[in-house]
Amino acid sequence: MSKVQEAYKEIESAIGADYITDKDFMKAAYSRNVDPAFPDRWADIIVRPETTEEVSEIVKIANKYKIRMVPRGGGADLVGGSVTEEGILLDLTRMNKIIEINEEDYYCVVECGITWGALVSELHSRGYTTGVLGPGSGFSATIGGGLSNATAGFGSTKFGLVPDICLGVEVVLPNPEGTIIRTGSAANKYAQPFCRYGVAPDFTGLFMGDVGTMGIKTKAFLRLFPLGPFQSHRFYMLKKNDYQKVYELGHELRKKVGDAILDLVVYPLVVVQLAAGSVEQKFKPEKRPRLKGPLFSIRFEAFDQRIMDVYTELIEEIMTKDDVARPFEWQEVNLETELSKDWKFTLKYNFNFFHMAISPAPPKISCTTCHKIPISTLPEVAAKNTEFFKNNNKDYPPGAVDLLGMILMFLPNGNLVVVGGIHADNIDEQHEAAMRIWHKKLRHQVKYGAAHYWLGESISQSIVEAGAYEPEFMQFFKDIKKTVDPNFLLSPNKFHLNSYDYDYTKHIVTEEE
């Protein structure tokens, strides 16, 4: 028997035969994420553990046979994060229980394989929320994936990123013992998981944004917030295509309306024009819309109608001062849409968002380049993006579209995420070219000081390639990795962390431009 076959047998005896497979049919089903930029990757074994103890058993066996592992949540991933060429793919979506909703102490305990959609639906019906509602793909994306990718999402302007609401995790370390540890106040075995800091150093951090390289998260302890009973949505369109103004308005809104804004999203002009252009003929308004600049979408909340009225007034005042922007209604471009005064919050808004506005058609190759920048650098970054496209035009696959972003979302404290990417046709001859220009663009962004987050394989590798990590940092990273994963079995390709003595410097690309 091969070592894979032996491992298969052992895992089967440990967790039973129902949720382990090595059949081609299933390997194919798990061979890709949303994004076809990567070749299909077939795991040797796909397991669907139900408990932390089962995950631990699998980890021990993987260590015994030195077989690599990759954890997978919803697979709603564009960066090669949750597939593996050979090895064991751990599908964690059976671990999808809400274990506790503690309304008294404002926290909840969930298994990491639960989707954002399922959790938030349950919470909202009770008048609570996780604040940040997880990625736009929360329809299928899991809590574990949100934490591993340190994701932003709706609500992030107010509540921060997904790790900001995390009070700790239960995690299986990828070491030969399959050690199970709990972080946050739960590091005290007598304590409930009610707060993050204290008890011990904040080991939670190691597993936030680790892209599944440091451990396999099995439970998460999350903050709950009371759900603001009053929510509004307003749109404003700038009268000029001026990113300096976008920054200034974002800064001003944070200052004057700080507490209220759930999400402040800006659509670049070209995106609004594209949206207008794709409206079905029968819903096109008679009058041609006047589209002159970026569109501000502001969703805000309050706990009292009078407070809501004040916030509405403050926002109007800031946005329309000096005739910089005007109120906007989507009906100006599409008669089918509702007026903002009639807007009601639905989960559809959050979790189908990617489908209509952000992700290029999934049959295409989408090379996502979402990254955070300080808000004051927006005008410069916008100019750089145009310049990069101009300078590298010949390297893009024919017909590829590259926008600054589909949206810009403001985050605390003063940064924003540029949600964007490149896409190309999903045909063989474009894959390699797309992958090459994707990495190049990522390196370019890293070098102008961007902070990427859902790093998966392609982005984490590009950061290394750009030489962004100092040698001492990289050594520290490897040392920590080795401490929890001595055989380098968990998600080995990411960050080019293949083994302890692997020389990452050979991947450094001295560019370019």
Add this chain to the structure above:
Amino acid sequence: MSKVEEAYKEIENAIGSDYITDKDFMKAAYSRNVDPAFPDRWADMIVKPESAEEVSDIVKIANKYKIHMVPRGGGADLVGGSVTEGGILLDLTRMNKILEVNEDDYYCVVECGVTWGALLSELIPRGYTTGVTGPGSGYSATIGGGLSNSTAGGGSAKYGLVPDICLGVEVVLPNLQGSIIRTGAAANKYAAPFCRYGVAPDFTGLFMGDVGTLGIKTKAFLKLFPDPPFKKNLMYILNKNDFQKVFELSHEVRKWVNDGLLGMSFVPLLLIQMMAAQAKEKPAKRPRLKGPLCAITVEATDERIIDVYVEKVNEIMTKDNVARPFDLREINPTLEVPEKWTFKMKNLFNYFHPLISVAPAKVTCTTCHKIPFSSMEEISKVAPAFDIKHKDEFQPGSLSLWAGVIAVLPNGNFVVVGGFNADNVEEQRENSMRLWHKKLHHQVRYGGAHYWLGESISQSIVEAGAYTPDFMQFFKDIKRTVDPHFLLSPNKFHLHAYDDDYTKYLVKEEE
């Protein structure tokens, strides 16, 4: 030459002779913190580095000679955190520069030896704040100390603990190379330190609440918030001594005034009575004191909003006659609390002196810990019961407060600020130390989450068996990775050496 003398020479060569000393006079000056519960501890040498590079050089030399090190900020510490018996004491207070206040992108970069007082005095006049304003001892406590102790403080009800505002750190690892690394967005060497998550795993966490065991923080990147211009102080007193109501009111105010709630804290009835009794000037009318006092501060960006907040707080607090508005002048005509909150160093940072800290000349055994909202009532019974049960073990004249202040934190937890004291005389110290650990074990076992852990509390958590063997192994593995010789703050968490068996410190249930 002894290894200490050799190390001294080498450090002197590396950083110059002005800021290194082994003179008894200075050793004595650095031999204690605020709290005399611990015996005075004399370091072998005291160094005051000025840069991360100097810290790194010191670390390399300490590793060469295997001499242990303890970093020290303001020394405003009650838990044996910043002194060392032998070894090198690193006083980081010369690293006190504010390197950047970035109002455009709402963050700042500071050296970790700057005090909370100095930083806020710079930020507030410009209309910015760090949100949480650091520990009550921020007069001398440093940013680095606040991060190492994951401290709560002013503004914590809204902005969380000190680590919640941290976007990353520059830190010198205690390894042989004295590696300097930067975390957060700054892990990308091309990037400004403008956000915490992304770029790499959140290694920042390792250095939050580590009590100086995993690295020596040299720079911190912190969030800035625009300081809302409207703030109001409100005060109530409960009509019954009922801690279930303390929970319920906190829960309601959190729910309906969430965004505006800058601070909310309770002072137990006993303390208010003591304050009333000690007042030099007595009011004409004898005050009616029936339950805990509740102090609330709300803030908003618009005056109309703050009016609604005040109305809501009033509505919640006075509903069903649970509490009534209270004015400190009812117990002392000279105590005036301004209705409008303004930044005053004195208010924020001398806070500990009258209310919390028992006279520092005494042995103070602090037991600050966090508990979930809903366990308030139970703890209000369990905690005093411990004192009654062990009353014979308290020293004569010792005062024990299970809570001096109970402050609301996000999401739904309280910090119970309390402790007990004893006279600072030889024969009381050892007994107090024993009882202190016992009390801490008790709190750990009812599920308390302590934060400024220093030596006494971190050790007590280990002794109580709170960490599972797997967790302890993981902790040691991480410790060894950054500090192979276990030189940095070795006593804390009983982490002395990699093969030291911590189970010998375990204390069985004592009740």
